[in-house]
Amino acid sequence: MSQREGSLEDPQADSPVSFLPHLEAKIRQTHNLARLLTKYAEQLLEEYVQQQGDPFGLPGFSPPRLSLAGLSGPSPSHMGLPLSERLRQDAAALDALPGLLDAVRRRQAELNPSSPRLLRNLEDAARQARALGVAVETVLAALGSAARGPGPEPAATTALSTANNAAGIFSAKVLGLHVCGLYGEWVNRTEGDLSQLVPGDVA
Amino acid sequence: MPAGRPGPAAQSARRPPRPLSSLWSPLLLCVLGVPRGGSGAHTAVISPQDPTLLIGSSLQATCSIHGDTPGATAEGLYWTLNGRRLPSELSHLLNTSTLALALANLNGSRQQSGDNLVCHAQDGSILAGSCLYVGLPPEKPFNISCWSRNMKDLTCRWTPGTRGETFLHTNYSLKYKLRWYGQDNTCEEYHTVGPHSCHIPKDLALFTPYEIWVEATNRLGSARSDVLTLDVLDVVTTDPPPDVHVSRVGGLEDQLSVRWVSPPALKDFLFQAKYQIRYRVEDSVDWKVVDDVSNQTSCRLAGLKPGTVYFVQVRCNPFGIYGSKKAGIWSEWSHPTAASTPRSERPGPGGGVCEPRGGEPSSGPVRRELKQFLGWLKKHAYCSNLSFRLYDQWRAWMQKSHKTRNQHRTRGSCPRADGARREVLPDKL
Numbered sequence: 022m023s024q025r026e027g028s029l030e031d032p033q034a035d036s037p038v039s040f041l042p043h044l045e046a047k048i049r050q051t052h053n054l055a056r057l058l059t060k061y062a063e064q065l066l067e068e069y070v071q072q073q074g075d076p077f078g079l080p081g082f083s084p085p086r087l088s089l090a091g092l093s094g095p096s097p098s099h100m101g102l103p104l105s106e107r108l109r110q111d112a113a114a115l116d117a118l119p120g121l122l123d124a125v126r127r128r129q130a131e132l133n134p135s136s137p138r139l140l141r142n143l144e145d146a147a148r149q150a151r152a153l154g155v156a157v158e159t160v161l162a163a164l165g166s167a168a169r170g171p172g173p174e175p176a177a178t179t180a181l182s183t184a185n186n187a188a189g190i191f192s193a194k195v196l197g198l199h200v201c202g203l204y205g206e207w208v209n210r211t212e213g214d215l216s217q218l219v220p221g222d223v224a
Numbered sequence: 225m226p227a228g229r230p231g232p233a234a235q236s237a238r239r240p241p242r243p244l245s246s247l248w249s250p251l252l253l254c255v256l257g258v259p260r261g262g263s264g265a266h267t268a269v270i271s272p273q274d275p276t277l278l279i280g281s282s283l284q285a286t287c288s289i290h291g292d293t294p295g296a297t298a299e300g301l302y303w304t305l306n307g308r309r310l311p312s313e314l315s316h317l318l319n320t321s322t323l324a325l326a327l328a329n330l331n332g333s334r335q336q337s338g339d340n341l342v343c344h345a346q347d348g349s350i351l352a353g354s355c356l357y358v359g360l361p362p363e364k365p366f367n368i369s370c371w372s373r374n375m376k377d378l379t380c381r382w383t384p385g386t387r388g389e390t391f392l393h394t395n396y397s398l399k400y401k402l403r404w405y406g407q408d409n410t411c412e413e414y415h416t417v418g419p420h421s422c423h424i425p426k427d428l429a430l431f432t433p434y435e436i437w438v439e440a441t442n443r444l445g446s447a448r449s450d451v452l453t454l455d456v457l458d459v460v461t462t463d464p465p466p467d468v469h470v471s472r473v474g475g476l477e478d479q480l481s482v483r484w485v486s487p488p489a490l491k492d493f494l495f496q497a498k499y500q501i502r503y504r505v506e507d508s509v510d511w512k513v514v515d516d517v518s519n520q521t522s523c524r525l526a527g528l529k530p531g532t533v534y535f536v537q538v539r540c541n542p543f544g545i546y547g548s549k550k551a552g553i554w555s556e557w558s559h560p561t562a563a564s565t566p567r568s569e570r571p572g573p574g575g576g577v578c579e580p581r582g583g584e585p586s587s588g589p590v591r592r593e594l595k596q597f598l599g600w601l602k603k604h605a606y607c608s609n610l611s612f613r614l615y616d617q618w619r620a621w622m623q624k625s626h627k628t629r630n631q632h633r634t635r636g637s638c639p640r641a642d643g644a645r646r647e648v649l650p651d652k653l
Contacts, residue, residue, distance in 0.1 A: 072335065072337060073335070073337055073340070074306055074334055074335035074337060074338075074339065074340055075306045075307030075308075075334075075340065076304065076306070076307030076340060076342065077340070079307045082307075083349070083350070084350050084353075085349075085350060132336075132337040132338070133336060133337050134336075134393055134395075135336055135393060136336075189270075189273045189274055189353070189354060189355070190273075190274045190337070190338055190354075190355040191274075191338075191340060191341075191342070191352075191353025191354055191355050192353065194337065194340070194353075194355075195353070
């Protein structure tokens with residue numbers, strides 16, 4: 022394992038690796054993007070719950086927790102994984118999210134056709150997730166780590182679309198809420214994982 | 225609809241209930257149903273799912289538990305609507321596994337995605353949900369008006385109905401077709417000049433009438449407007465006149481000259497165009513309008529206050545284009561152009577009218593002065609070619625010299641009366 026991979030696995034053990042300037046710049050850029058998208062994800066969630074109506078926006082609202090096959094939120098054990106594996110999982114989740122966000126947008130176009138801001142935010146989120154995922158994969162490739170492990174099953178998006186269309190409207194609203202929540206969780210997690218790579222930001 | 229009975233659209237209320245668990249694909253089923261709190265692995269279904277109802281109607285709903293845990297019961301379940309707990313007296317147990325709800329005199333839906341009716345377990349966890357759509361069918365749209373910008377496009381707007389809010393998402397579709405032939409077309413660019421408007425950007429025929437109407441549709445029904453028939457040429461408007469210039473008329477303290485250019489898009493067709501000018505004092509909101517400027521591109525405002533800044537705008541009506549007999553549609557006003565009248569120690573006249581070059585002065589003190597001047601000329605000189613320019617020169621000279629109107633000076637090509645001494649007025653006024 023190269024020195025770089027060694028430091029990626031355990032960035033806290035030794036002094037930070039002296040990355041090439043362009044790689045440093047790419048890491049900073051990707052980290053900044055993740056930080057920005059974390060804020061956008063919060064705004065998307067706020068807009069989403071507002072358009073679905075109460076109780077979606079009320080404190081303490083906790084619908085049944087749904088998991089989508091192939092994509093769930095970051096596990097509690099995520100932080101214990103090697104950094105390279107964490108970033109791989111981040112990239113995999115970001116790769117799955119655009120399809121899910123698109124499915125939610127299509128459903129919301131039927132439920133909230135007069136809410137252009139929500140629809141635009143969902144479309145933007147899909148694009149942003151894709152961009153961040155590609156950026157993380159680029160960083161991983163530059164660091165000599167494989168970009169992706171076993172990726173999310175494409176059928177997850179198909180299943181969501183099928184279920185979305187067949188489900189009652191309340192269920193569709195709940196599904197969309199979970200997807201928006203997952204988006205926020207994963208961009209936030211990605212930001213946290215990348216922060217450990219940013220030169221000078223290593224704890 | 226009479227209160228107490230659901231409307232016709234509530235047929236959707238009679239759809240067979242679908243358990244929440246069966247709504248998901250098999251790929252998802254294996255990861256659903258995570259128990260929450262002490263509720264156990266209960267699932268439930270609300271019937272009807274996503275009904276559509278008229279305002280004022282009633283709703284009978286049920287929440288039926290499908291529990292794996294022995295002894296699963298509807299005891300302790302409760303309802304919320306849009307996050308607010310419903311009074312317990314509105315619900316009752318139909319049987320051990322079903323809680324019923326009776327709502328009467330429903331109000332219009334709070335959001336377009338539907339009111340959220342939720343069935344909760346005793347611990348507050350959500351068992352099932354259904355979205356209610358309560359509203360009114362659309363009214364017949366009316367008051368369609370359309371205009372074409374430079375004969376290139378057509379924009380229409382309409383009024384949705386007198387009743388106002390339907391509480392349901394209502395889709396409006398503007399349709400159009402050539403009157404004598406052709407298929408129905410649907411406008412695609414909506415909300416261009418307000419919420420109830422649509423823009424047809426191209427491929428419009430001239431000299432042949434179109435039929436235009438609006439169709440409104442929501443979950444409770446549809447309505448169609450009356451058909452408007454028009455020829456695009458009869459509803460033409462154009463751009464505001466460009467290059468509006470306002471300038472002083474020499475030293476005349478009560479006049480300003482306004483010049484503009486014909487709107488370029490139609491300049492080759494504006495044989496009968498009308499223009500209108502409006503102007504106001506800088507710190508006033510009251511515009512004065514000069515009508516009937518007719519087909520010319522300059523005008524003079526008179527009777528203005530000296531030493532005052534005026535804002536001026538011009539607009540154009542391309543009526544009569546290609547022989548249209550209709551009134552035409554005024555363009556927007558041009559951007560305001562400002563200019564100031566010269567300052568004078570003497571107070572000037574108050575009002576203002578537009579005096580076309582070569583024409584007669586319109587009214588008021590200007591006319592009186594001109595009459596006096598002409599009268600004086602007839603008395604003291606033989607002038608066969610009296611001109612307004614001559615009058616302007618005389619007025620300017622009057623103001624500059626602070627003399628009374630009955631001065632014995634004149635200038636120009638008018639022949640002098642015998643024995644009268646000729647004096648020349650200064651060139652520059």
